[in-house]
Amino acid sequence: MTEPLRIGLAGLGTVGTGVVRMLQTHPDLLAARAGRPIEITAVSARSRRRDRGIDLSAYAWEDDPVALAKRDDVDLVVEVMGGENGPARATALAALEGGKHFVTANKAMMARHGTSLAAVAEAKGVALRFEAAVAGGIPVVKALTEGLAGNAIGRVMGVLNGTCNYILTRMQAEDAPYEQVLEAAQRLGYAEADPSFDVGGIDAAQKLALLATIAFGAPVDLESMIVEGIERVSLADIEHAAELGYRIKLLGVAQVTGEALEARMQPCLVPAGSPIGQLEGVTNMVVIEGDFVGRIVLSGPGAGEGPTASAIVGDIVDIARGLIIPPFGRPSASLIPAARPGVGAQASYYLRFLLADAPGVLAKVATALGEADISINRMRQVEHDGPEAPVLIVTHRTERARLDAALATIAGLDVCREAPVAIRIEEL
């Protein structure tokens, strides 16, 4: 198999440009590693004229990515346009149905249509790969699909959005509120002008859905997940958490508890000394727990031109070498929805109350928790001026539904001056 593998590249933004640059930088290295040359034959993007700082003169141009996907001189289509539907999906279907391999960085499309696209790929005997869609340059899809394939996976966790981790890290380091840090992040290019996709947890949730689908052999979609962003994480909670020995992270967790498969992307407290607690800035981290392997931790750059191109080219090399496996690591027909999605595993919680500073007030809160059978691990009243006392409680493990009921009771007490805050503590 020494014929060149011929690439059609759809999309010439940051990532597409990075792919071109990588293939142009390392032709000999890639040929040695892949066992055959890897060549771009055609490219497609919205604007042909834009100067991207790379030489595209050797490649055919297509205005329409679907036409690119149908070219006879293309064996593999790389899609880096983005978008859940529209041209990206049309290109994917044209490529796969035409018997061409397909490599994508498109998490939105894969989270929504991944299993149906996988079925097409499997029927046609071609590869569909998406390492770049999750955690940028970290080869985590490969680790889960291949390296750890012998394990029953118990839990997958991830800090999967660099923007959110950057903002939370800076809030703590600079003692600055969310809005102020977000603005600075936007100026530095770490956050989009419209940041809602990132800070709302959607981007990270799409990535977790893909990892969970591979890990548990059950299609996980966003609708079955708990998704909360970081917009409501207060500086006060970050600081109180730090005093208690925790950090607040936007953490994705997918885990099996009995019959239930639960997937959540939400702010969590994690031990400050744990690898996730120590993760700073835009770096991503994924933790995989398997029944034989134990706990594996992978970290690295989760976005950017180079890391994303690295993931795409890794997928291309796999395909050039002849690796064709089901996209989610087992036949898509065998992916079976979980019997009980979204049922909450027990956890400890960090609670913050603002209470009237009067005799007997703490007892009322403690009584309400006790009556709900929630026991208290730690309780601390924070020093304060004025008539209202911030009170922090760390509970022992309990069910979320039970906790919510107790919090509703407490919120109704006349001594409670603000809606209680509850943040899950993830044990590591």
Added chain:
Amino acid sequence: MTEPLRIGLAGLGTVGTGVVRMLQTHPDLLAARAGRPIEITAVSARSRRRDRGIDLSAYAWEDDPVALAKRDDVDLVVEVMGGENGPARATALAALEGGKHFVTANKAMMARHGTSLAAVAEAKGVALRFEAAVAGGIPVVKALTEGLAGNAIGRVMGVLNGTCNYILTRMQAEDAPYEQVLEAAQRLGYAEADPSFDVGGIDAAQKLALLATIAFGAPVDLESMIVEGIERVSLADIEHAAELGYRIKLLGVAQVTGEALEARMQPCLVPAGSPIGQLEGVTNMVVIEGDFVGRIVLSGPGAGEGPTASAIVGDIVDIARGLIIPPFGRPSASLIPAARPGVGAQASYYLRFLLADAPGVLAKVATALGEADISINRMRQVEHDGPEAPVLIVTHRTERARLDAALATIAGLDVCREAPVAIRIEEL
């Protein structure tokens, strides 16, 4: 391809038992992920009678592993006997020359004979895989060979021996000298009765040699490496390093500097706040730096029944899926020895001297370093009782040969009361 993949297992110690247990625990999961059943057909070990707590009754028995490798009902041989030559190598050759796939956990054999065995595998068109030989359950061979295959690798680093990291961690935590911690580790089973293979750095160096061979496409053998163990790491240096913001780790580093490929396994100072600095206990960690991906960090259990079995079964699943690539990620004939092996990259150094406590002594040391063109970043005289003063120096970046010459000069000064200690500082 739904025929079962038939395994012959040579070796039934801890790891072999783990492989049996894993294949017996997850037959359906493995068949779903591999696309075909994976079945053990025959096993071999020294003692047939020993009770290993697993049911071997369904498998044929061979006293001779070479006979096992030649059986018609074996498609893939798993070798977990160990040993650089002898039965392990004979079994490898019998399997590969007979056109059978071969999976091994044997770092000693692979570090010594890996490239020649790879040539046989490539000639026969079969797979030779050794994920379990490096860093236990961490899929690092796969990350380097496949996931990051598009990158030119600049540096690979690793904490690859759990025994050493455990001992160094405990020395610091318990303020206890090497011999005392080693004894405790032996009692707990974290160190062998004869620990020289681990604490001397040989075990870790073999693993680094394998990673370096993959990363740089150049065969790296132990003879071309700098290998130092942890036997001479003193509690004093651990504590002084901590005061300066560092940890001492047995760290493997393979890197390209200009034309030179350098591979070292030796105690190094690393920043206390870095992922490697924070790594405690028996956990392993590998850091890979690629030109496009940036820095990827992988950590997890580096040894033990479950993690090692996980790596072996991951390799088996790959082969069941039809993945057959050159063992070192490119044809063994293309592995070319580095033009300049072992030439030292520049580094900063931690130096410790024991000097007479008299006027002008520090000046003499500083002068000797200055005359060798080595500049001083930090200098600290440690509080002391008695007539001898411990002096710590952190240098700026310099060449090792230059440093050694200066240290020889200083050792010859009449004020120098002990051979100077020099430990490399690895920047992260």
